Amino acid sequence: MRRLWLSLHLWTGLSVGVLLVALGLSGSLLVWRDSLDRLGNPARYAVTAGNPALPPSVYLANAAAALGNGFAPQTIRYPEGDGSPVVVQARNAGNAAQAMRVYMDPPTGRVLDTADFRSSLLGTLVGFHENLRIPEYNGRSIVGWTGVAMLISALTGIWLWWPRHGAFRRGLRWRRGPGTASNLHHRLGIFIAVPLAVVSVTGIYIAFPQQGRQLLGSVAAMTPPGPRPGFAQPLARPALGVDRVLDMALKAELGARPAMIALPSRQAPIWRIQLEGPDAAELITVTVDDASTTLTKLPTLPGDQIAQWVRWLHEGSHAGLGWRLAVFCSGVFPAVFFVTGLMIWWHRRRPRAVIAPAARAPTMDGREGTILAGPNKL
Numbered sequence: 001m002r003r004l005w006l007s008l009h010l011w012t013g014l015s016v017g018v019l020l021v022a023l024g025l026s027g028s029l030l031v032w033r034d035s036l037d038r039l040g041n042p043a044r045y046a047v048t049a050g051n052p053a054l055p056p057s058v059y060l061a062n063a064a065a066a067l068g069n070g071f072a073p074q075t076i077r078y079p080e081g082d083g084s085p086v087v088v089q090a091r092n093a094g095n096a097a098q099a100m101r102v103y104m105d106p107p108t109g110r111v112l113d114t115a116d117f118r119s120s121l122l123g124t125l126v127g128f129h130e131n132l133r134i135p136e137y138n139g140r141s142i143v144g145w146t147g148v149a150m151l152i153s154a155l156t157g158i159w160l161w162w163p164r165h166g167a168f169r170r171g172l173r174w175r176r177g178p179g180t181a182s183n184l185h186h187r188l189g190i191f192i193a194v195p196l197a198v199v200s201v202t203g204i205y206i207a208f209p210q211q212g213r214q215l216l217g218s219v220a221a222m223t224p225p226g227p228r229p230g231f232a233q234p235l236a237r238p239a240l241g242v243d244r245v246l247d248m249a250l251k252a253e254l255g256a257r258p259a260m261i262a263l264p265s266r267q268a269p270i271w272r273i274q275l276e277g278p279d280a281a282e283l284i285t286v287t288v289d290d291a292s293t294t295l296t297k298l299p300t301l302p303g304d305q306i307a308q309w310v311r312w313l314h315e316g317s318h319a320g321l322g323w324r325l326a327v328f329c330s331g332v333f334p335a336v337f338f339v340t341g342l343m344i345w346w347h348r349r350r351p352r353a354v355i356a357p358a359a360r361a362p363t364m365d366g367r368e369g370t371i372l373a374g375p376n377k378l
Helices: 002-030 033-040 056-067 121-131 139-161 180-207 209-217 242-252 302-315 320-354
Strands: 071-077 086-092 099-104 111-115 257-262 270-276 283-289 295-297 359-362 368-371
Touching (some): 033 121, 056 111, 056 242, 121 139, 139 180, 180 209, 242 295
Antiparallel strands (some): 099 111, 359 368
């Protein structure tokens, strides 16, 4: 069995190692996505002190004026913390693939920046990590199966690291191999193997959303899937105004504050409002039917909570700095494992290439002798 796991561990790393390294490094950068965006685009975060105090219709009007004709607003995202802008996403009515984001100062509604997120550096990283920037060629599935390979590497690595005689403390020693590469591979591998397995499992779930929801829904209740906010064509002329809809939601949930408003779409003519509860520990989702004005509070089902935690675990958010650093290392260390693994594999192959099978050759006195590997060895 050990030889089987070793072969599986080796050839998994050699066959998809380059892709594992690329996805890992892009994921490690996305752990700090907010900081990267703030560093690369400081104008978007040049906000004044104060909470969002304007009606949502003002943010929508300012965004529409900044983008001009042809773009229809879809979502309003309120800042998660101090120093962040209000973000309105709008989609081109003539080209559904083109989406723009408008960043505004929360207290004043002043437009700070407009950008096509997909063409930005951060958007490129997100697109590559999600689908290798080739969604039309099943890029998302390729990423998912790469996650399966990473999970196999993590689990077989734990098996191969475990000392044969069960001496756990002996396995933590530095000298587990003949060289530095081998020792680095063993030592770093065991410390990051469990977080790496968790990141791999959660990534597989995200890469195969339909299959993941079916599997999770079989053990925990989940809300039926619907169109994702910001990805469907918006309704041309909603019957309700955004200010009235938000007022209805806030009256139904006293003490809450808005987190996101999704405008009704052609596929689903309902308003979707996410509210942050008074203790900021949960998100409350409320829907308002645009035709009947019926307000419905969606229940927080166990499956939905698990799905949210799956994404948070994969992103390294909402779990403290310690887990964020663990997710960051889970993206960086595969590059170390790939290089050290190659060195170990090459080191083990060298003796076979140098010490070749004995060959028969005539000696100087005419008798047949054996040529041994090495310089001047007869």
